[in-house]
Amino acid sequence: MADTCVFCRIAAGELPARVVYRDDQAVAFHDLNPQAPVHVLVVPLDHHVDLSTAEPPLLGHLLHLCAALAAELGLEEGHRVVVNTGVDGGQTVGHLHLHLMGGRFMRWPPG
Ligand code: AMP
Numbered sequence: 001m002a003d004t005c006v007f008c009r010i011a012a013g014e015l016p017a018r019v020v021y022r023d024d025q026a027v028a029f030h031d032l033n034p035q036a037p038v039h040v041l042v043v044p045l046d047h048h049v050d051l052s053t054a055e056p057p058l059l060g061h062l063l064h065l066c067a068a069l070a071a072e073l074g075l076e077e078g079h080r081v082v083v084n085t086g087v088d089g090g091q092t093v094g095h096l097h098l099h100l101m102g103g104r105f106m107r108w109p110p111g
């Protein structure tokens with residue numbers, strides 16, 4: 001765990017979050033600044049800066065969780081899963097996370 005990493009600290013229960021799901025590999029919680037009626041972050045417990053260091057089984061688990069949570073959170077009409085990466089990708093928190101968003105029509109391209 002990185003002591004200064006906000007998502008490591010949420011994963012460890014040291015910082016508050018509106019957690020909707022937790023297992024031995026990942027935690028999912030509502031985004032503090034939601035961009036859609038449903039905006040949940042799916043976050044591995046282990047610290048990975050981005051996709052580049054995460055192994056395929058973990059990545060598969062995270063994607064599978066997005067699909068399961070989309071169903072659980074009532075996003076039957078559709079949803080979007082986004083992984084912002086690096087400066088050009090608009091990543092602001094340096095701990096891998098998947099944005100699961102829905103509850104409204106998601107425009108494309110996002111800008
Ligand atoms: P990104 O720009 O892809 O790195 O996304 C980071 C996301 O984390 C943003 O949507 C923030 O609103 C969200 N965020 C930052 N800090 C927290 C926090 N403490 N709890 C919940 N969401 C957060």
Ligand code: ZN
Nearest residue numbers: 005008047095
């Ligand atoms: Zn971290």
